[in-house]
Amino acid sequence: MANDVQIKTKRKISKDQWTAIAFLIPSIILILVFVYGFIGWTGYVSLSNYNSLIPDFSFAGLKNYLYLFQDFRFQADLRNTLFFTILFIGAVIVIGMGLAILIDQKLKGESIFRNIFLFPMALSFVVTGVVWQWLLNPSTGFNQFLSVFGIQPKWYTDTNILAGFEWGSIEFGLPVAIISVVIAAVWQMTGFSLAMYLAGLRGIPDELREAARMDGATEFQVYWKVVLPMLAPITMSVIIIMAHISLKIFDLIYAMTGSGANFVTDVPGVYMFETTFRGNYYANGAAIAIIMLLLVAVFIVPYLWSSRKGDQ
Amino acid sequence: MASFPVGKFIKYVILILFAVLFIMPIYVIIVTSIKPLDEVSLENMWALPSTIDFSSYSQAFTKLAPNVLNSIYLVVPATILSALLGAMNGYVLSKWRFRGANTLFLFILFGMFIPYQSILIPLIQFLRTIDMYNTIPGLILVHVVYGLPITTLMFRNFYANIPDEMIEAAKIDGANFLGIFRHLIVPLSITGFVVVAIWQFTNIWNEFLFAVTITTSDNQPIMVALQNLSGSQIVQWNVQMAGAMIAALPTMLVYVFLGKYFVRGLLAGSVKG
Numbered sequence: 188m189a190n191d192v193q194i195k196t197k198r199k200i201s202k203d204q205w206t207a208i209a210f211l212i213p214s215i216i217l218i219l220v221f222v223y224g225f226i227g228w229t230g231y232v233s234l235s236n237y238n239s240l241i242p243d244f245s246f247a248g249l250k251n252y253l254y255l256f257q258d259f260r261f262q263a264d265l266r267n268t269l270f271f272t273i274l275f276i277g278a279v280i281v282i283g284m285g286l287a288i289l290i291d292q293k294l295k296g297e298s299i300f301r302n303i304f305l306f307p308m309a310l311s312f313v314v315t316g317v318v319w320q321w322l323l324n325p326s327t328g329f330n331q332f333l334s335v336f337g338i339q340p341k342w343y344t345d346t347n348i349l350a351g352f353e354w355g356s357i358e359f360g361l362p363v364a365i366i367s368v369v370i371a372a373v374w375q376m377t378g379f380s381l382a383m384y385l386a387g388l389r390g391i392p393d394e395l396r397e398a399a400r401m402d403g404a405t406e407f408q409v410y411w412k413v414v415l416p417m418l419a420p421i422t423m424s425v426i427i428i429m430a431h432i433s434l435k436i437f438d439l440i441y442a443m444t445g446s447g448a449n450f451v452t453d454v455p456g457v458y459m460f461e462t463t464f465r466g467n468y469y470a471n472g473a474a475i476a477i478i479m480l481l482l483v484a485v486f487i488v489p490y491l492w493s494s495r496k497g498d499q
Numbered sequence: 500m501a502s503f504p505v506g507k508f509i510k511y512v513i514l515i516l517f518a519v520l521f522i523m524p525i526y527v528i529i530v531t532s533i534k535p536l537d538e539v540s541l542e543n544m545w546a547l548p549s550t551i552d553f554s555s556y557s558q559a560f561t562k563l564a565p566n567v568l569n570s571i572y573l574v575v576p577a578t579i580l581s582a583l584l585g586a587m588n589g590y591v592l593s594k595w596r597f598r599g600a601n602t603l604f605l606f607i608l609f610g611m612f613i614p615y616q617s618i619l620i621p622l623i624q625f626l627r628t629i630d631m632y633n634t635i636p637g638l639i640l641v642h643v644v645y646g647l648p649i650t651t652l653m654f655r656n657f658y659a660n661i662p663d664e665m666i667e668a669a670k671i672d673g674a675n676f677l678g679i680f681r682h683l684i685v686p687l688s689i690t691g692f693v694v695v696a697i698w699q700f701t702n703i704w705n706e707f708l709f710a711v712t713i714t715t716s717d718n719q720p721i722m723v724a725l726q727n728l729s730g731s732q733i734v735q736w737n738v739q740m741a742g743a744m745i746a747a748l749p750t751m752l753v754y755v756f757l758g759k760y761f762v763r764g765l766l767a768g769s770v771k772g
Contacts, residue, residue: 203676207595210676214588214607214647221644222610225618225625232620286517289510302758303518306525309754309761311705313722314747317729317739318524327544328527374521382765435614438707442726456708459616464712469620476616487612491605 226480233473240467251474261475262357263450264458268482270361271369271454272433278373279429280422283380288410290381291388301385305378312375316442319371343367343444346451364451368440375439376432380425387421388414427490434482455479532556532741539737559728559741565717566724567745570704572635573720577642578699582692584643585650590684592651593658594666595676604655611648615708623712633714641713642703649702650695653767657691658684690760697757698764701750721746 233251236243255261286304290297307315322328323342330339343364351360391414399409437456446453446461455475463472531544535552592604622641623632631637661684669679710720719727725746729739754761 203670204595204597206676207591208597210587211591211603214584214651215603217644218607218610218647221618221622222613225621226613228621229617229619282517286514289514292507292510294507294510294514300514300518303521305758305762305765306751306754307521308765309701309750310747311707311722311750313705313707313726314743315524317725317743318528320729321544321736321740322524322527331545374524379765382762386766431612435616437616438722441707442729456614456616460708460712463620472616473620476614476619479614480617483612483614487609491608491612495601495605 226477229473229476232470233477235470237469237473238467238471242469247470251470252478255471255474255478257356259356260446260450260453260458261455262355263362264453264455266357266359267362267365267450267452268434268454271365271372271436272430274366274369275372275376275433276426276429278369279377279380280425282373283377283425284384284418284422286377287381287384287388288414290385301381304381307375308378308382310375312436312439313442315371315375316439316444319367319374320443323367323370343447343452346448348451362451364444364447368444368452371443372433372436372439376429379428383421383425384418387418391417424490427486430486431483434486435479528740528743528747531737532559532744534737536735536737539735544736555735555737555741556745558738559745562728562738563721563724563742563745566719566721569635569714569718570720570722573638573642574700574703577639577646577703578696580639580643581646581650581699582695584647585652585695586654586685586688586692587680588647588651589654589656589658590680593655594661594663594679594684604651607651608648610645611652615645619708619712626713633718635714635718638709638713638720641709642699642706645709646699646703650699653695653698653764654688654691656767657688657694661687693757694760694763694767697753697760698767701753701761701764704750 231244234247234249236245236247236250238251286300290300320343324330325339325341325344330342333339341363345363347363348358349361349363351358353359395413395417396409399413400406404412435456436454437460440452440454441457441460444452446457455478459472459475459479462468462475527544530547531539532555533551533553534548535550535554538546538548588607592600626632626637626641631640665683666679669683674682704720705722706720707722707726710723711726714720714723725742728742
């Protein structure tokens with residue numbers, strides 16, 4: 188029925204469809220060049236001898252990568268990134284979820300609490316770094332309270348490595364100084380997981396919790412057995428988003444502590460910036476950047492791929 | 500009295516404790532920034548000032564004003580352009596789907612997660628070649644391009660909620676691709692534009708890596724200037740804190756007055772939205 192209308196719209200669609208694609212083309216070209224083309228170019232630089240102001244694109248093979256993996260500073264960076272990522276994601280999830288569950292209890296003033304916890308998300312990592320540099324300075328800030336209890340942590344100036352053992356050219360273990368940076372980062376980013384979990388909790392129908400209570404579940408069991416499993420996809424998203432932020436973190440650490448003594452708070456982002464733009468070691472910098480990209484891709488590519496399947 | 504709600508009480512105690520912890524840094528910034536110089540010392544950093552003194556603000560402002568201006572010149576065009584391009588892309592990818600549209604979308608989206616270090620060296624070479632290195636227009640270009648994935652994502656998710664039947668009806672009425680966008684989609688997506696604009700405004704204002712590598716001294720946006728200010732040992736703490744306050748103020752105001760939209764942007768960034 189209405190055959191002629193269909194034919195008419197069909198012809199129209201195909202013409203408009205081309206217009207639609209034409210409008211998309213500039214963006215596709217930009218992404219193609221600025222994202223994929225430039226990544227390829229960086230990869231090419233990372234395989235070259237371009238380690239001074241004078242461009243030298245002669246092929247160096249994996250020389251720069253081999254150098255990095257034997258380099259004390261880069262080994263320290265990988266160690267720091269590992270511990271930073273684990274502590275940061277763990278804290279953001281636990282605190283974010285905990286606060287979200289509390290806020291979701293229909294208490295008075297829930298919007299005030301929500302606004303306070305989300306507030307740091309609107310700030311720049313640089314502002315956060317400048318402020319926390321002061322708050323966690325060993326001779327000021329929180330230590331003025333803590334001295335009452337007789338403790339004076341050295342925060343980001345601490346060069347101790349907890350449970351350290353020799354590995355490669357570094358001492359492998361938890362660098363105590365990294366905890367300070369984690370605190371600042373958690374302060375800033377917990378709002379994200381809080382917002383995600385709140386949205387998730389609002390999506391769980393009350394009847395479900397009611398039903399569990401009717402079956403005699405305690406309040407704790409309701410959350411542990413019913414709500415938490417339903418929040419699993421959100422936890423997955425939070426882990427991936429936070430992991431990619433943590434793997435490429437630069438500005439917070441650059442503004443707050445810098446590399447630190449013995450590189451205890453150094454990360455690949457800071458190393459890449461300094462070696463490339465302060466030291467003119469372009470090929471080394473490019474190699475660090477490619478390693479960072481690969482680390483991020485390990486998390487992001489499966490995530491994007493799975494979201495495509497969910498789409499169809 | 501008999502049924503004092505212990506559970507509720509504990510919940511409040513925990514929430515208030517965390518709220519205090521979260522506000523503490525803001526308290527320190529504000530209190531320090533309004534202190535007269537002689538009261539700025541390590542011993543009484545937590546104490547309230549005896550008199551309110553805004554001289555640190557005038558000092559910080561003289562230092563930072565040119566950079567604040569740079570940031571405004573950067574943020575306004577970059578936000579508008581990336582929102583418009585994102586709206587167009589989102590419209591095409593949600594309402595004019597073609598074979599491979601989803602894969603293409605992911606191909607665009609990947610650009611939002613990459614560490615920008617991995618494109619920085621060629622980017623700077625490219626900007627030098629086209630004579631836009633160390634210019635605000637150069638930074639605008641960079642933020643528009645690398646903002647494409649997130650703005651496309653946000654608008655695509657937003658337009659997914661507009662029923663396809665409305666588009667079909669408009670087509671039958673004879674409206675074409677651009678007509679539908681202008682007369683149907685844009686009026687329906689004012690909220691979308693607000694969310695995206697706030698998100699881009701906040702991100703570009705707060706951005707540091709591109710700013711510090713693409714611009715030098717006179718052309719630097721506010722965040723780089725703030726970092727320089729706090730990096731120099733001779734600048735007093737109250738001035739540094741006033742500087743941090745000035746740098747944070749625009750995004751803080753946006754959050755206070757338009758927080759609802761900011762949070763929507765935040766959630767849209769998680770891909771599945």
